[in-house]
Amino acid sequence: MEALELYTVDERDDLYTEELKLNLGPQHPSTHGVLRVELKMDGEIITASRCDIGYLHRCAEKIGENVSYLQFTPYTDRMDYLAACNNELAWSLAVEKLLGVEAPERAQWLRVIVCELNRIASHLIAFGTYGIDMGANTPFFYAFREREAVMALLERPSGARMLYNYVRPGGVAHDIDESWLSDVLAFCGEFEKRWAEYNQLLTTNRIFIGRTANVGVLPRDMALAWGCTGPVLRGSGVKWDLRRDVPYLWPYDEIEFDVPVGEGTHGTLGDCWDRYWVRMREMMESIRIIRQACARVPSGDFMDKAMVRMYKSPLKPGKGEVYMRCENPRGELGFYIVSDGGTSPLRCRARGPSFCNLSVLDALLPGCMIADGVAVIGSLDIVLGEVDR
């Protein structure tokens, strides 16, 4: 070792090897946004990595302390912009808890449907972009075709295609039209066929399995210790889903659905393929949930009457603090609100699933090849809008 340290450049032979520092991002095709990972490379093998985040920091939490409770709802859309409904839901539930209001029954069921639709749309992006990460470009277009159908469905009640601002404290913003539920059910039938196609195209592909099985293995204990949630945690075999374990919307209690977990089908438990397959099966579970929910949407108000009156002036909850968490497509999204009785929160803090799941990346990458690194980043399915907030 000592001799190595004494070595100077001049004394070296013409041929020598050294470690290479590689910046993966912030502009890189497969960092899923503006993530920068500093990699130390020994040839193709990663020896150390360090995530550098913050390129998309937009002071979301600070904004929350400066706008009213209702005004912050659309800002939550822009955190995890692929799962806007789910973000709104977490925020709305937190505010409702602070106010002591509960959304009417119809709104509860509608929330379940839109959130599950949004979960499908979000997992479709995860599926499609993961294909691109692996060098298969075609699944992406298939995924976008179905995502387009979901966006068209969500556009009808909300008026927006991506950032819906639909779920609000007290209920949902607008009622659905007459044929919406039947159209949702028609989509479910169509989607099941497409889902089988995806599996033929990508999931069961030998090269794809070879690229993802036994890669980026996240053992169960490690996943728990690093605070991973969502499909990343379930991919490691932990059966933990807030919808089942802490039903934040009571309809989830009355619906039958499974929580898919990784089984190490093609390799080790908790590898990239397991995380991917959990997401794929979750889409099917969402379809199951939507089917049951569509059959049970009652008539009635879509927004709490007391809340409508409250909306005439900025909301003013009493002093107190709440923490509310929801199962987002990427894991647990929690909002922690401290109210001093004013019109905007004293403290508004978000616990983002992408941020916590990303933290495990530096521990997973060393030892991987650079192509595996891309597979690992993709399998964590991060949204930088929510990592950086």
Added chain:
Amino acid sequence: MEALIGFFGDKLHVSGTLALSLAYATCIGSLLGFVTVYAMFAIWMERKVAAHMQVRYGPMETGGWHGWSQSIADAVKLLFKEDLLPRDANQVLFWIAPAIVFCGVFAGLVAVPFAVGVQIADVHLGLFLILSLAAVEVVGVIMAGWASNSKYALFGAVREAAQVVSYEVPAAVALLVPVLVVGSFRLGDFNAWQEEHGWLVFHNPFVVVSALIFFIASLAGCKRAPFDLPEAESELVSGFHTEYSGMRFSFFFLEEYVSMFVSSLLVATLFFGGWTLPFLNVSAMPAPVGLVVLLAKTFFFIFVQMWLRWTLPRLRVDQVMAMGFKYLLPWGFVCVVATAVFEAQGWRWLPV
């Protein structure tokens, strides 16, 4: 070639060096023209094939009918783009690399028989020549990656270097099988032999395997998916040509499509009868018929290459090497030995 020299001698009353240079110029010019037109068509075709596999239309506007002139428009755009040389790049190598890459593959076309009598140079070791000229391309790729002074480009270049050893050997071994059967390296002989004895793939089962091995290895040779590691968009941005733009970049692009053409043409010529067709004596017909038949077969294999590219994910670098050395190469040897035995015994798969 001789025909051309004679033609110039008769019509223009020139002889010796002048006639020879005129003939050379005509050959190279026509080949270059053909390659350019072919590449534009192939790029348009690739975009259309990809689009239709991906439930979309691809180019539809430029030129009117199904965006037929999209590639021409792109080429014009690339021609007019600023010629960028990165400040810290090795200027000479950076400048010369695209030329080397393109010339290597392009020169291989010289020895290709397109139809009866349509061949620039009837080289005795034609197959050898094409393979070795195609290997020159690798030098250019490594030059480009090294000269770019970019880590991503360097990774691409090193991957190409690692990849070349794992596919060139199986490809060459697989090509020994038809050579063994026909007993010649001259490409024209393959056509003649298959005209007489039927397509080589139907000769014995091991020729089929060697055809597969060569096709897979040639995918890697063209840097096509699932072996597009040197470019590997999702990992290395654009790999070895990350720093290239404008016309220089287009030479890499052109090279990719020309090498697709050459390898598909080799598959068609060596294994699938070249310009011959079953039950028809194409060699006796006018040359354009043979040309059309050969091009149709070539484009079929080009289509298969596109089909695979838009279907399969990419292999990892160690998986490519494992595939080359653990599967393709041993099977290639098995094919050579088995075919030798078949030939010695006079066995056939089908009675021909």
